[in-house]
Amino acid sequence: MTTTPKGLFIKTYGCQMNVYDSERMSDVLKPLGYFEVDSPDKAQLIVLNTCHIREKATEKVFSELGQIRRLKDEAGGDVTIAVAGCVAQAEGEEIIRRQPAVDLVVGPQSYHRLPEMLAKGSRSIEDRLETDFAVTEKFGAFSNLRNVKGPSAFLSVQEGCDKFCTFCVVPYTRGAEYSRSASDILNEAEGLVGQGVCELVLVGQNVNAWHGASPALVEGGGREQAEWDLGRLIRRLGQFEGLKRLRYTTSHPRDMNDSLIMAHREVDSLAPFLHLPVQSGSDLILKAMNRGHSVSDYLHIVDKVRRARPDMSFASDFIVGFPGETDADFEGTLSLVREVGFSQSYAFKYSPRPGTPASDMNGEVEESVKEERLSRLLSEISNQSRVFNLNTVGSKLQVLFTRKGKGEGQALGYSPHMQPVHVDGAEALIGGLCEVKIVAATGTSLTGQLVDKTNPGRADFIEART
């Protein structure tokens, strides 16, 4: 195996799982001499880590592949193109047929096999395609030594989904729910904190479905609760010194148990922010979506979490124009939004995905109606974000600085509620968590002034995030 230095360009689409996966791909390719470059024309290996969730996301991949193909032609063919992620899983061989310039297709459970596929350099379709569901093998193949680039890191704890919402491709592309073992997660967390990470974001398609045997029990010690849930894992991580902030995403209302809710009261470092998609504010639509919860179940959870942690902020995902959605159903969604008061949210027009039950349902909603509902919902959502942000003006918030801002000496950080905060004269504090007084707000971000300048930043993190 040669280790001549070679440029690697990874473009990531979609969710945070993909962001995590891209980082790990870069890690497994390092021993082969691959180092990351910032544009595809500097690369010998181009990886598109793709998303299949909506049609638009999938089409973007094929148009990007067309452009990369031209790059490859200009380089005399001396560039390897790999398609990874959920489009790879769902479309498989079809990708090579549609875009013959693609050399490798590797699904989200198989990219630990990338080095071996590259080394083979074979032209046979079988050797260029890897879409097995080998999730245990995947996590097992990653070494715990990750090379972090900043003070905040994703840590994948769970993959896949068994919920089978009728609109969603994830159960088909990512497979069944799988939880990594608690000891693996704690080891990886320890390694990250040792490198200066002070914020961990636990990620999973259904992160709060995470469960696993207690590590103490595995090691044969103590009077421990035999089976841990996410709340218990968070309590343990909350004891890590140096770990100033913990988050988790994305959760399902059905898995929002009391242990997790109480962790919000008990664990100081757990951010008071919860991304809890509800999708619709109509019981009929929730049923047709197979969500397994009603509107009042959702409101009850929000209420319980708020009682555990009064300063909690909430975000959600919504789909408008699901088959059969009437004006009254949509009004239900608007009224849920008004009742909860979200700090931020995402809204999408329903996009039928091949192979999902909803794609065969009657009652298709006209595109113009979808558009109109989306714009009404987005305007409600952005009003709420503006109000939420304006309400923080005058308060002091802990901000974790992660990168340089646009202005000279400015740094960009995130509040405990995931609001972007711009602060002048804070560049040297990147990598640190500092108290900031909020002086102005827009619908999308805050401006603040440093209150406490004692927390040292990390020069290497400033470099990495420039």
Ligand code: 5AD
């Ligand atoms: N159409 C539109 N939006 C979808 N989502 C998932 N599948 C679809 C689809 N077929 C949205 C959901 C989910 C988010 C990640 O993407 O709101 O929470």
Ligand code: SF4
């Ligand atoms: Fe998709 Fe529903 Fe699973 Fe979320 S819970 S990944 S929307 S099937």
